[in-house]
Amino acid sequence: MSELASTREAYGKTLVELGGQYPHLVVLDADLSQSTMTHYFAKHFPDRFFNCGVAEQNMMGIAAGLASSGKIVFASTFAVFATARCFDQLRMSIAQPSLNVKVVATHGGLSVGADGFSHQAIEDVSLACSLPGFTVVVPADAAEAERVVRLAAETHGPFYIRLSRPVTPQVPHNGQGFVLGRATTLQDGSDVTIITNGLMVTRALAAAETLSGQGIECRVLNMATIKPMDEEAVRLAAKETGAIVTVEEHLQQGGMGSRVAQLVVEHHPVPMAFVTVRDVYTHSGTPDELLQEHGLTSSGIEKAVWTVLRKKRS
Amino acid sequence: MSDEKEISEQTGTSAVVNHAESSVMGFTDKDCPSLKELKKTAMTVRRHIINMIAEAESGHPGGSLSAVEIVSSLYFKVLRHRPLEPGWPDRDRFILSKGHAAPLLYAVLAESGYLPVEELATLRKFGSRLQGHTDSTRLPGVECSSGSLGQGLSFGIGVALAGRLNNKDYRVFVLMGGGECDEGQVWEAAMAAAHYGLDNLVGVIDHNELQIDGLNREIMNIEPLADKWRAFGWEVVEIDGHDFVQILDAFENAKQTKGQPTMVIARTVKGKGVSFMENRVEFHGKAPNRDQAAKALEELDREAKCLN
Ligand SMILES: Cc1ncc(C[n+]2csc(CCOP(=O)(O)OP(=O)(O)O)c2C)c(N)n1
Ligand SMILES: [Mg+2]
Numbered sequence: 001m002s003e004l005a006s007t008r009e010a011y012g013k014t015l016v017e018l019g020g021q022y023p024h025l026v027v028l029d030a031d032l033s034q035s036t037m038t039h040y041f042a043k044h045f046p047d048r049f050f051n052c053g054v055a056e057q058n059m060m061g062i063a064a065g066l067a068s069s070g071k072i073v074f075a076s077t078f079a080v081f082a083t084a085r086c087f088d089q090l091r092m093s094i095a096q097p098s099l100n101v102k103v104v105a106t107h108g109g110l111s112v113g114a115d116g117f118s119h120q121a122i123e124d125v126s127l128a129c130s131l132p133g134f135t136v137v138v139p140a141d142a143a144e145a146e147r148v149v150r151l152a153a154e155t156h157g158p159f160y161i162r163l164s165r166p167v168t169p170q171v172p173h174n175g176q177g178f179v180l181g182r183a184t185t186l187q188d189g190s191d192v193t194i195i196t197n198g199l200m201v202t203r204a205l206a207a208a209e210t211l212s213g214q215g216i217e218c219r220v221l222n223m224a225t226i227k228p229m230d231e232e233a234v235r236l237a238a239k240e241t242g243a244i245v246t247v248e249e250h251l252q253q254g255g256m257g258s259r260v261a262q263l264v265v266e267h268h269p270v271p272m273a274f275v276t277v278r279d280v281y282t283h284s285g286t287p288d289e290l291l292q293e294h295g296l297t298s299s300g301i302e303k304a305v306w307t308v309l310r311k312k313r314s
Numbered sequence: 315m316s317d318e319k320e321i322s323e324q325t326g327t328s329a330v331v332n333h334a335e336s337s338v339m340g341f342t343d344k345d346c347p348s349l350k351e352l353k354k355t356a357m358t359v360r361r362h363i364i365n366m367i368a369e370a371e372s373g374h375p376g377g378s379l380s381a382v383e384i385v386s387s388l389y390f391k392v393l394r395h396r397p398l399e400p401g402w403p404d405r406d407r408f409i410l411s412k413g414h415a416a417p418l419l420y421a422v423l424a425e426s427g428y429l430p431v432e433e434l435a436t437l438r439k440f441g442s443r444l445q446g447h448t449d450s451t452r453l454p455g456v457e458c459s460s461g462s463l464g465q466g467l468s469f470g471i472g473v474a475l476a477g478r479l480n481n482k483d484y485r486v487f488v489l490m491g492g493g494e495c496d497e498g499q500v501w502e503a504a505m506a507a508a509h510y511g512l513d514n515l516v517g518v519i520d521h522n523e524l525q526i527d528g529l530n531r532e533i534m535n536i537e538p539l540a541d542k543w544r545a546f547g548w549e550v551v552e553i554d555g556h557d558f559v560q561i562l563d564a565f566e567n568a569k570q571t572k573g574q575p576t577m578v579i580a581r582t583v584k585g586k587g588v589s590f591m592e593n594r595v596e597f598h599g600k601a602p603n604r605d606q607a608a609k610a611l612e613e614l615d616r617e618a619k620c621l622n
């Protein structure tokens with residue numbers, strides 16, 4: 001795996017290029033531009049950047065108004081504040097009229113670390129997915145984040161894009177060819193499918209490698225687009241491998257795994273296991289400590305794989 | 315948190331500092347530190363803040379240092395409280411709405427006896443009670459979880475209304491940031507507190523003029539701040555937030571004010587006490603490295619010696 005970069009850094013740099021390409025593109029932030037990386041855009045296009053201060057609800061309303069008047073709007077803050085804080089504004093002002101607002105939220109998941117539960121978004125994907133019309137994407141690395149942000153600018157309609165705080169390695173064979181609504185097969189296998197996204201992709205690949213040494217061949221899907229989900233990839237995973245493990249940096253309820261489960265039940269029921277944050281709030285710690293606590297590690301994934309394999313074989 | 319539960323949990327520990335016993339205000343001559351002692355305590359609190367954040371390698375020094383005098387005045391002079399009985403139903407409440415100043419609250423709680431001073435070194439670490447932003451479910455003495463700005467004043471209104479309903483004479487203090495006043499909820503609360511005539515509620519704004527992305531007036535202008543609160547029906551006092559006499563006067567004034575809540579607008583310096591952090595926006599949420607921490611402690615020591 002190659003050099004380290006953060007998905008938020010890729011976002012900030014891509015925004016500058018998009019700003020040159022689309023004269024109608026505007027960017028909003030809520031006093032976190034140094035962290036969400038919209039400050040690059042602010043520097044290049046000060047007239048098209050609006051810092052709304054610490055007022056996320058107002059920001060989403062302003063975003064809606066701008067979008068209704070023909071602008072492509074990118075609105076950024078931390079994932080907790082982007083979703084939980086202004087959920088009704090997302091619902092009323094953006095989702096229902098299906099406006100062209102791209103909510104790009106950074107600091108998703110547990111890997112925010114030491115700031116503690118107030119800053120760790122573990123329900124954001126669930127909230128965003130619950131909004132009719134929203135496209136919800138969780139990129140795994142910088143290349144994919146860049147591609148997703150470009151596609152979001154090109155595609156009309158509301159987006160929720162969840163980015164991460166830490167730097168991550170570039171995942172081989174990921175990113176450049178990303179297509180909205182299509183899972184990326186990172187490796188093929190016939191015993192079990194691991195479906196994951198975001199920062200968990202590298203952990204899933206590590207688990208798959210260990211399992212391969214033990215004679216288990218895993219298919220690994222990067223399900224970056226959670227909504228709309230790649231139904232065909234899920235159906236084939238169920239049919240061809242007969243067991244599925246989902247891995248995500250999110251609460252179990254309403255996240256990527258529960259959406260996969262819905263499709264599996266509809267199309268081809270098979271044993272499943274979910275590597276997620278259980279029904280609890282979290283606390284301060286290093287990203288690794290927190291992920292470890294919730295079994296979001298390669299060994300946690302391996303354990304889940306053995307569990308579904310036992311069920312598949314019995 | 316239920317008071318009843320806390321009380322039963324705390325049974326047997328109430329033979330402790332009872333600031334409330336012999337005066338209405340809640341402090342006795344014996345307990346009431348002199349101005350010089352308050353200043354010394356402030357220096358100690360500042361040292362703790364630097365040490366804690368440096369040890370954690372993350373945290374928010376700027377907005378912790380700017381409110382040292384305010385929070386120290388409350389805990390060491392104004393609040394009626396029992397450090398070893400944090401759930402005492404008659405305690406005055408302090409609500410930290412700008413939760414990123416958690417290190418300041420922990421330092422003051424430790425100096426008051428709520429927790430061992432050694433525990434401060436666990437700030438932000440896995441398993442610590444000292445969460446990056448305050449978590450009321452983990453550390454007794456923390457009234458309200460925070461970290462998502464703009465919510466503390468509403469919580470304070472609820473606590474103040476409950477005090478009125480329960481015939482309790484406790485008072486409620488809420489500390490907010492200037493940038494925090496960007497949040498709409500602050501102004502919903504501003505309207506409500508005045509509407510209910512909550513004279514048992516006192517807000518303090520640590521008005522250091524900076525938020526994260528820069529100066530308040532460049533990011534989102536909140537001025538004229540005092541006029542706004544007055545227009546919403548509050549008694550407003552404007553003070554120098556590093557001057558103990560002015561701070562204590564303001565709280566005394568709030569106590570005398572009947573029928574309306576009081577907002578203390580405290581002019582402060584972000585990063586106060588450490589030369590290279592003062593008015594520097596980059597120290598909002600950045601830990602000092604080893605050398606910087608050493609330099610900061612040196613400066614604070616020098617300052618403390620001047621007090622002797
Ligand atoms: C709802 C919410 N939005 C954004 C943030 C991120 N944030 C933390 S501190 C801060 C700036 C606050 O400025 P101010 O209230 O002036 O704090 P101080 O200068 O006293 O540290 C921001 C935007 C947050 N914690 N909560
Ligand atoms: Mg400020």
